[in-house]
């Protein structure tokens with residue numbers, strides 16, 4: 001019956017060029033989760049969850065109009081799912097006026113961790129600051145207390161570096177210089193050389209990363225005396241592709257030389273071991289089902305033609321499970337008062353608060369790993385550390401910030417056979 005349907009809105013970045021079109025894989029993943037939760041007997045018994053999806057193209061303006069269409073057309077929605085930091089910022093800032101929780105499956109901007117601006121925001125996608133405790137842990141592990149920072153002038157990297165600087169100060173790690181560039185990194189790299197930077201944390205999108213790497217080759221800021229930290233979510237062969245298309249004045253061999261030995265940090269988005277998650281699947285079972293669905297949608301998965309957002313698909317799948325579990329908890333609470341989620345209206349603050357506290361305390365093992373939210377609604381996540389060894393990424397270990405536990409495989413390799421120094425060691429003359 002129509003009145004036993006719980007409606008939620010879904011805003012996915014699908015078409016368009018700017019930003020992250022991750023809805024291409026995240027919308028199918030969300031629909032897969034919808035099927036699964038609706039078949040779960042003990043979840044929302046007697047009710048069906050329905051997702052009303054639209055395309056934001058990762059454009060905040062379009063995202064806002066999609067949100068208004070969702071809210072000003074019946075049926076009434078109980079919650080909103082959204083992707084892309086820019087769209088989540090716009091949607092989450094407005095949604096509080098409708099007492100709606102916004103659950104973001106694809107937003108990494110640190111600016112979103114702000115309960116004053118976004119009182120009802122939760123995200124299954126970790127903030128970009130999740131890398132920083134891992135970077136500090138690695139600096140301490142290898143005895144580096146003098147680092148430099150090279151960043152692209154983009155909001156997400158500016159706020160991530162502010163968090164990193166605060167953590168370095170706390171840890172007694174000196175930031176010898178912080179260089180930023182808009183699109184041409186040559187002057188910034190030259191300044192790193194002038195300051196004798198040896199251990200450098202690099203924060204930029206993948207196209208800028210290719211320009212930086214070629215610059216490092218040309219200015220010889222690579223090899224056995226340098227350690228670079230890059231972001232780990234670029235595609236695996238990022239430093240060998242698009243060189244002509246993007247006018248990179250280095251050959252593949254030169255890029256490989258400059259890339260050899262660099263470290264990367266990234267948030268874990270696919271549960272690593274073979275545990276059975278709340279859905280009854282392991283993350284590999286989920287991958288098989290998602291691949292099957294994407295092939296039916298026309299993606300040539302067997303030839304590595306993945307849609308954008310494939311990496312983040314588990315975050316969208318687990319976001320729908322978070323909604324179902326939170327609604328289930330809210331229903332149980334409301335039933336005791338002879339009420340139900342059907343009584344929710346955009347002006348009903350009490351039920352909105354019930355939904356908020358239910359999602360706030362939601363914790364479960366999902367295909368993206370253990371799902372839990374911080375007090376600012378941030379996803380608590382593990383990070384993975386890799387190193388390029390002989391041109392290929394090798395997993396070095398994982399870090400759990402909550403328990404300060406570094407799982408290390410002792411696979412790292414240094415050019416020249418020993419750990420590079422963070423400064424020039426002046427041998428005292430006897």
Ligand SMILES: CC1(C)CO[C@@H](CC(=O)O)CN1
Pocket residue numbers: 019020022083084085086106107108109233312
């Ligand atoms: C890891 C990445 C690619 C970071 O950007 C996210 C999109 C965004 O923050 O707008 C998606 N996931």
